Amino acid sequence: MTVIGLTGGIASGKSTVSKLLAAHGFVIVDADIAARQAVAKGTEGLKQVEAVFGPEAIEDGEMNRRYIGQQIFHDEEKRLALNSIIHPIVRDIMEEEKQTALAAGHPVVMDIPLLYENELEATVDEVWVVYVTKDVQLERLMTRNDLTEEEALARIASQLSIEEKKARADVVIDNNGSLADLERRIKEIVAEYYKSH
Known part of the structure; x- marks a missing residue:
């Protein structure tokens, strides 16, 4: 396949x-969904985001997307820092979903x-x-x-x-x-x- x-x-x-x-x-393996899972409530990914971006990065136990968006849109260094946290986790999630679908012949x-x-x-x-x-x-x-x-x-x-x-x-x-x-x-x-x- x-x-x-x-x-x-x-x-x-x-x-x-x-x-x-x-x-x-x-079978759709969606990077945006995987990216949300990577920083979902209580995940290791979310803890890393807080460590890098500070307490303002978290709102009600979830990632404050608006705040993070403002941080990274005009700052290449911060964008790269966020990507280095999220991308490896996203890759693992997507790879697992992909292999499951291929094994089922889709x-x-x-x-x-x-x-x-x-x-x-x-x-x-x-x-x-x-x-x-x-x-x-x-x-x-x-x-x-x-x-x-x-x-x-x-x-x-x-x-x-x-x-x-x-x-x-x-x-x-x-x-x-x-x-x-x-x-x-x-x-x-x-x-x-x-x-x-």
Whole structure:
């Protein structure tokens, strides 16, 4: 069975694509979910975050995401410190889920937002990129997260450009249209996948 790396830019519609692929029998291993598990209440990961970022990093026994977000968005050193805590734990969680699914004979989709940024292409057999133009991305991100244009652009700029991701993809999933368009595209991709694997 194949391991597919699914990625895209922020607000490109990756979680919608994941749901559609799951409906077609793919097992989704989600890096965002694993990242939340890595710093869940009472975990070793959360203790390490508190040790590095101080007591303000914890709110009601959980990671204060807003505070941490403010800390890391403009400070490369703090972002790297957070990543060095979370990434190894996330890798272990995802590897275990992947092996379980493969052993059961399912194709696996590793949903990894920063797949290229963290140079994880070698950990998957092929990369599928959910693609939207930068204008669509900006509009959706501002709407979804209630951000100003400046805030949204800063988040987009913190990732590799969507055009670069598209150029490096094995499969491009265009999500500039409606949900119905996306569903049609996924059907085509899945049919093609099952034919060739």
